[in-house]
Amino acid sequence: MSGIAFAIPGDIELPTGGYAYDRRLLAEWHAMGVPAEHIALPGSFPFPTEGDLHLTGRALLQRPYDDTLLIDGLAYGAFPEGIAAGLAGRVVALVHHPLGLETGLAPETARALLAREAAALRYARAVVTPSPAMKRLLAADFGVPAERITVASPGVDAAPRASGSSAGEPLHLLAVGAVVPRKGYDVLVTALAGLSDRDWRLTIVGATDRAIDTVAALVAQIEAAGLSARIRLAGAIGDAALAEAYASADLFVMPSLFEGYGMVLTEALARGLPIVCTTGGAAAETAPDDAALKVAPGDAAALAKAMASLIDAPARRRAMADAAWAAAEVLPRWRDTAAIVAGVCLPGWGQKGG
Known part of the structure; x- marks a missing residue:
């Protein structure tokens, strides 16, 4: 049976929004019975060494051909065009935000990352992104057809209401x-x-x-x-x-x-x-x-x-x-987010009783 091979670079336990999103997808899929596996990629992305690119290519090409390769944008956006082309039709790219838009990059580095990510995205079967604003940006600036982009906004857990600082405190x-x-x-x-x-x-x-x-x-x-x-x-x-x-x-x-x-x-x-x-x-x-x-x-x-x-x-x-x-009260829950991404990766999954 086909499944999702979720390729994520570096330490998935790092306390960032992107990694938190990735962790929750995997946890929700496990609870939902979605066939999914975490594929750990080297931590050098988005500036991978040649050796790490070789390891990445080998790890992905070893997956069963009918698996969907869901690849976190921290890695996929840095793939050379040759690797992206070799995976054409198998990849769903998860783009939290474009690599070249990170603050503090040298201008030439930013330009190179933007060009590389635009090239890689041409070979993705579909793209998942967290917000309508990002969908518009990817369509306008990266040439990704809007119909290939799905918005899966991060979920949120119910939490108690903040009580604030105590009386007399700043x-x-x-x-x-x-x-x-x-x-x-x-x-x-x-x-x-x-x-x-x-x-x-x-x-x-x-x-x-x-x-x-x-x-x-x-x-x-x-x-x-x-x-x-x-x-x-x-x-x-x-x-x-x-x-x-x-x-x-x-x-x-x-x-x-x-x-x-x-x-x-x-x-x-x-x-x-x-x-x-x-x-x-x-x-x-x-x-x-x-x-x-x-x-x-x-x-x-x-x-x-x-x-x-x-x-x-x-x-x-x-x-x-x-x-x-x-x-x-009307914010999406993580189960909703996970179901949307699963539907993109495994079309028809929800209709098959998964």
Whole structure:
């Protein structure tokens, strides 16, 4: 019987949105009885060595021919055209966001990645992406026919509503995401430096080992702004600690420069948190307007103004929190997401009683 061979590069347990998406697909498929197997690819992607490309090609070509090769875009987008062509018709590409749009790349590296990903996508039988915004981008800028692209938005788990900070404590701001250039934490610190007269504290939850120079620069920026006692870099933390961080938060902030979806936004909605975020990538559409204030990415002044307007207005925060809690009721669940992707990979699977 044919199944899904889900090829994912690197450590699937890494605390990123993309890997979380991949893990949940595999877990849901196991529970649903969908025939699927995790194929571990080398961790050097998106800049694979020749040796790793050889290992990758061999691992994929060893799969039964009637398996669907679902390949995470962190790897597939970096495939040389020759490898992609050799797998033509067998691949469903999962594109979280284009590799060449990662912040901080040298211009020539970004151009090369964009060209390579566009070439590889021409050979994919189908493409799965997390948001309508990403579908439009892939169709317009990468030449993927819209009818070959399926949106499978990340699911969200039901969660208790956040209770916020205790009486007499500073307002608790929360940001979640790895400390890498694309997340825009330097913009957030610049914005908060102008709000030092307000009573707040910020917790940034996310891996600090993926961009060491960015982390060092951020720590120096925080110290120079005199905010070391008010901004905490918590690093990557476990699920229980993350749940506690959400529970004690009063306002969720996402300053990202670009997001293919922005899973942390729906996680914040699931806790009934008001949001301040950017309009980078799909983020503008992920959070509903009545639950989020949205500003242009990279605009520290606008970000500061939006945060101040909620820090200073408890009633407005409560109204937006209520809107967030209501919006969470209609968010997709992970079982829905997994069923959509399974249907793309194994056409007719749902009609066969799977």
